[in-house]
Amino acid sequence: MGKxxxxxxxxxxxxxxxxxxxxxxxxxxxxxxxxxxxxxxxxAGVFDVSHMTVLDLSxxxxxxFLRYLLANDVARLKTTGKALYSCLLNSQGGVIxxxxxxxxxxxxxxxxxxxxxxxxxxAWITQQALPFEVTIRERDDLAMLAVQGPxxxxxxxxxxxxxMQEAVAExxxxxxxxxxxxxxxxxxxxxxxxxxxxxxxxxxxxALWEALLAAGVAPVGLGARDTLRLEAGMCLYGQDMDExxxxxxxxxxxxxxxxxxxRPFIGREALATDYLEGPQQVLSGxxxxxxxxxxxxxxxxxxxxxxxxxxxxxFSPTLGVAIALARLPAGVGEQVTVRIRNRDVPARLxxxxxxxxxxxxxxx
Amino acid sequence: xxNVPTQLKYLQSHEWLRDEGDGSVTIGITDHAQALxxxxxxxxxxxxxxxxxxxxxxxxxxxxxxxxxxYSPVSGEVIAINELLVDAPETVNTDPYGxxxxxxxRLSADNDLAGLxxxxxxxxxxxxxxx
Numbered sequence: 001m002g003k004x005x006x007x008x009x010x011x012x013x014x015x016x017x018x019x020x021x022x023x024x025x026x027x028x029x030x031x032x033x034x035x036x037x038x039x040x041x042x043x044a045g046v047f048d049v050s051h052m053t054v055l056d057l058s059x060x061x062x063x064x065f066l067r068y069l070l071a072n073d074v075a076r077l078k079t080t081g082k083a084l085y086s087c088l089l090n091s092q093g094g095v096i097x098x099x100x101x102x103x104x105x106x107x108x109x110x111x112x113x114x115x116x117x118x119x120x121x122x123a124w125i126t127q128q129a130l131p132f133e134v135t136i137r138e139r140d141d142l143a144m145l146a147v148q149g150p151x152x153x154x155x156x157x158x159x160x161x162x163x164m165q166e167a168v169a170e171x172x173x174x175x176x177x178x179x180x181x182x183x184x185x186x187x188x189x190x191x192x193x194x195x196x197x198x199x200x201x202x203x204x205x206x207a208l209w210e211a212l213l214a215a216g217v218a219p220v221g222l223g224a225r226d227t228l229r230l231e232a233g234m235c236l237y238g239q240d241m242d243e244x245x246x247x248x249x250x251x252x253x254x255x256x257x258x259x260x261x262x263r264p265f266i267g268r269e270a271l272a273t274d275y276l277e278g279p280q281q282v283l284s285g286x287x288x289x290x291x292x293x294x295x296x297x298x299x300x301x302x303x304x305x306x307x308x309x310x311x312x313x314x315f316s317p318t319l320g321v322a323i324a325l326a327r328l329p330a331g332v333g334e335q336v337t338v339r340i341r342n343r344d345v346p347a348r349l350x351x352x353x354x355x356x357x358x359x360x361x362x363x364x
Numbered sequence: 365x366x367n368v369p370t371q372l373k374y375l376q377s378h379e380w381l382r383d384e385g386d387g388s389v390t391i392g393i394t395d396h397a398q399a400l401x402x403x404x405x406x407x408x409x410x411x412x413x414x415x416x417x418x419x420x421x422x423x424x425x426x427x428x429x430x431x432x433x434x435y436s437p438v439s440g441e442v443i444a445i446n447e448l449l450v451d452a453p454e455t456v457n458t459d460p461y462g463x464x465x466x467x468x469x470r471l472s473a474d475n476d477l478a479g480l481x482x483x484x485x486x487x488x489x490x491x492x493x494x495x
Contacts, residue, residue, distance in 0.1 A: 034403040035427055036456075223402075227428060291450065293406050294425045315405035315428055322406075341408075341424070 001025060005050035006143045006202040010209050012166070014219045023312040024051040026222055029049035033223035040191055040228055041358045044149035044156075045220035046212045050208075051115040053127070054139040054199060058093070063106045065132035068265055069125065070101065071247060073257035077103035081176045081293050083188055087247050087255055088113075088121065089267030093274075094243040095250060095287060097121050098235065100188060102176050110184070110195075112144075114237050130265070142182065143205035147217060148228075150193035150358065155215045159208060160185060163207050185306045190225065192232025227314050230323065233352025239296060240283065240311040240325055248274045249327055251283030251352070282330045285352035286310065287362060288322035288338065288343050298338050300347070305333030320357050321364060325352065366396040366490065369461055373437065373477060374486035381437045381480060384468070387466035389438055389477075389495050392465045393425065393456065397491055402427040404453040409445040410467055416440055418475065423466050425456065434466065482483065 002023045006213070011018065016027030027048070029036060066074040066082045072086035081105050088096040090128040097117045102110040113121045125135055145210075153169075160168050164179030171177060172196075172351045175336050176186030184199040202209065213219065221342055226236070235241055241250035248271070257263070258275060274280075294313030308328035316344040328349075350362045368374075373381045378397035382390045398404070408424040416422045420435035445467045448455055456464035481489065 028429075029402070032403055089381075223429060291406060292408075293428075293431065295431075317405075317428075355465070 003051070005048055005049060006205045007048045007108065008022065008208055010206055011219075012046065014213070016219070016221060019222070021222060022051065024115060026051065027219070028349075029104060029221040029223045030219050031360055033221065033227070033338065034317050036218060036220040036224035038226050039218040040193055040220055040224065041298050041318055041355070044147060044151070044152040044195075044273040045224070046209065046215045046217045047146040047148070047220050047225055047257060048143075048147050049197070050143040050202070050205065052144060053113045053115065053118040054122065054144070055111040055113065056137045056138070056139055057111065057129075057134055058108050059132065059134035060107055061132040062109055062134050063320050065129055065134045066101065066109060067263055068132075071256045073260075073263060074101060074103065074109065076257070077101070077143055079175070080104055081171075081178070081186070083174045083176060083186060085255055087250075087252055088124070089247070089265075089271075090243060091266055091270060091320075093246045093267040094271030095237070095241045095245055095247060095252075096124060097137060098237050098241075098252070098255075102184075120351060125211065127193055139199070141202060142199045143202045144197060144199045145208060145212070146189055146190045146195065146197045146206065147212060148191040148193045150194065152193065152195035152217070155217050156198065156212065159215070160198070160213050171196075173311075190232070190234055191228040191357065192234070192353055193228075195348055201266050210356035227317055230312055230314050230325070231318055231353070231355040233325070235283075235325070236312060245277070245327075246271060247273055248279035249281040249283065251325070253279070279330055281308070281327050283311070284326055284328050286313075286324040286326050286336070286347045286352060287350055287352040287354075287364075288324075288345060292322050292340055292345055294340075294347075295320045296324075298324075298340060300328060300336050301339070301344065302333035303329060303335040305331050316354060317361055318358070319362075319364060320341070323354050366394065366399060367461070368394070368483050368487050368490070370424050370483040373479065373480040374392045375435060375437050376489060379435055379436055381477070383477065384433065388443060388468055388470045390465050390468045391422075391437060392460055393434055393452060393484060394486075396459045397432075398399065398464070401432060401457075402429060404456050405448040405495060407453045407466070409449065410442045412442055412445060414442045416469055418469055421489045425453075436469070437480055438471055438477070440469040440471045440475070442467050443470045479483075
């Protein structure tokens with residue numbers, strides 16, 4: 001059996017169908033992946049994301065280190081709790097991982113990186129940190145729950161420690177707050193809905209989970225997590241991008257901070273051509289124009305331009321049509337089709353996200 | 365424990381067949397199959413008039429997670445398809461032996477319905493598979 005989070009007994013009690021995810025025993029769903037998806041868009045759902053990796057960095061040169069390590073610029077973070085989404089690049093400009101970094105003060109930052117990339121991220125960050133004498137503390141003593149949906153914040157707020165409730169209630173989008181007793185609550189998420197990601201001591205996580213369920217928050221598994229994030233146009237590392245992909249080919253050019261020009265960061269030189277001349281490949285959204293399901297690794301043909309490939313695809317429960325992210329040649333073409341089994345099915349290019357705050361952003 | 369109606373015949377690949385007594389049969393996927401697949405979001409049915417071959421793929425059922433081939437238990441011609449599934453594929457999940465039927469086939473001469481599994485044998489197969 002793989003690793004389990006502190007909430008494993010709760011997953012079993014809620015009827016979770018357990019599958020392996022990156023060496024962890026995680027719930028794929030608790031009965032209906034589609035129902036769980038709808039719950040998050042309409043009300044509130046809770047995800048156990050304790051398998052993700054939380055790193056607390058500290059040191060006098062912490063900011064200097066992160067400005068070198070990350071493609072986005074942490075100097076943009078000046079308020080305690082402010083968050084930044086960034087790619088971690090290798091020197092060829094390929095994406096090692098995508099992550100969120102929270103600013104505590106110039107000598108203390110928190111990074112949250114993916115579960116599947118924990119080992120390589122930790123090795124890379126530790127090695128790069130050596131000349132900066134930054135201390136890296138992995139917070140595997142913490143669990144993490146994401147509560148997402150239009151009712152998520154109001155239901156989760158009252159379950160946070162009393163001393164931090166006011167600060168939590170006032171959190172602006174993409175900000176977090178450190179509370180007593182090692183709690184940290186951030187207004188971030190991976191669903192395109194409002195909500196919180198709550199980090200807390202592992203021993204307290206089961207009680208929070210049960211209190212959330214008692215408040216009517218639905219348990220939501222990894223299956224719905226994937227359909228939600230894809231509707232929200234969010235990338236999944238390992239699927240939409242990997243070390244052979246530049247941020248440009250992953251639709252993440254907006255996360256690369258080119259100014260100030262005198263900030264060297266790992267991968268800067270390698271990306272310069274994409275930046276100056278425009279990238280050869282882009283990531284686009286696709287909507288299938290007939291009934292069917294889009295998946296990853298399907299060939300996309302753009303008349304007059306060439307072929308590309310879908311990276312992630314699904315049937316969108318909220319929209320009722322198939323959607324996908326696809327890596328395509330840059331440029332303007334005509335008719336778009338996707339090869340599904342032995343047919344070329346017509347599709348339409350759209351700019352993601354497909355859904356935000358429960359509403360369709362694309363015309364159907 | 366999944367539902368296995370006694371009057372139907374079955375394939376190892378979890379399809380069922382109902383003999384309509386008039387030279388045609390109705391086919392679908394079993395309760396066990398729909399539970400494994402999860403919520404279906406798309407069903408690709410054969411076209412009317414298609415000639416099916418026993419043991420060959422005749423339809424595809426897709427859940428969010430995966431696509432699965434449906435194998436025809438018989439050889440023959442497709443004389444009806446369940447249009448309901450175009451807009452309501454989840455019917456296969458909620459009523460796999462009734463409203464979730466996939467298609468109806470007029471049997472060609474060379475079929476051997478007796479060679480298919482009966483309910484007892486299929487149930488035994490399910491019990492073995494779960495070990």
